[in-house]
Amino acid sequence: MSPDRLTLTRSEALRRRKEEEQKMREKLTQKRVSTPRPIAQTNPLTGSRVEQAATRVSPSVSRNRFRARYDVAVMPVRSQARAAMAARRQAPSITLPRITFGPRWFSMLLVIACLASLYFYVTDPYFLAQEAVIYGNQRVTAQDINSVLGIANQPAALLNPAQIEYNILASFPEIYGAYVQVELPAKVTITVAERQPVAAWAQDGQVVWVDAHGYAFPPRGVVDGLVTVTAAGSPPPPDTFDPAQTIGARPFLTPELSAAIATLAPQVPEGAALVYDPRYGLGWSDPRGWQAYFGKKNSDITTKLAVYQSLVEDLAARGVQPTLISVEYPNSPFYRVSQSD
DSSP: OOTTOSOOOHHHHHHHHHHHHHHHHHHHHHHOOOOOOEEEEEOTTTOOEEEEEOOBOOOOOSSOOSOOOOBOOOOOOHHHHHHHHHHHHSOOOOOOOOOOOOHHHHHHHHHHHHHHHHHHHHHOGGGEEOOOEEESOSSSOHHHHHTTTOOTTEEGGGOOHHHHHHHHHHHOTTEEEEEEEEETTTEEEEEEEEOOEEEEEEETTEEEEEETTSEEEOOOSOOTTOEEEEESSOOOOOTTOOTTOOSSOEEOSOHHHHHHHHHHGGGSOTTOEEEEETTTEEEEEETTTEEEEOBSOOTTHHHHHHHHHHHHHHHHHHTOOEEEEEOSSTTSOEEEEOTTO
């Protein structure tokens, strides 16, 4: 076929039609522009909504059939910007807090009242203790007891009765008990119990008083009719003796030996002196020239005294002058005489 023919084949007609359709689609894509949609914004001064235009730009796409969308923010109009600037220049308003009265105010007032009361309790002279009132003392004076309490010009509300009791027992071994009572506004009452001596124990140039339970304490005051025991040696320690004891009276004699002193003291002949020997026990120096011993216990004292009296009468009837008589064991008493006899 010649090239200048007027008739087209079917394939060439289809190809040309597709090319024309493709050109038309490209032209439509380039000219297509989306219409901008108004955007609603809120005015910061008046609170009203203002619609502003926002431009949507759809870029030309030559080879992509999908459309791209862009949202661009637009500045507010000039009048609105001026109003916002004027609002910023205004002075800020001052708002005072609202005060309400509730349970917390009552709690705060109660705490303040308690603190004020506590302050007066510890500072006001009306609530400061000066001297304690002492009851039950016989040989220890109230002035001596008050000198060791440490309560002068101290708030009565802060006093510790246990500490006061400790100070008394540590300073006065002759006191074995103290009851301390503190009352407001500033009253301190103390009731003490003193040990009652049954004998004065003299040993190695020192003298201590001993009560019926065997506790020793320094002499204080005057006790009428107190018997003196002259010891040639130390007595056996009682079971309750504690070397680590720091306060109060210490146990010095066994209870049996203390009771024996109290029992024998009224039986001592006139002019005789009560003595103690570590070997033979308790007795006295008889004015007739011998030492009489009755042991270290208070058991069978009546029997021992009866045996002793019978033995003395028997020796006197035989003309024997003893130097020592021991009835510690009533069933087997013995006596000694001088070698010259």
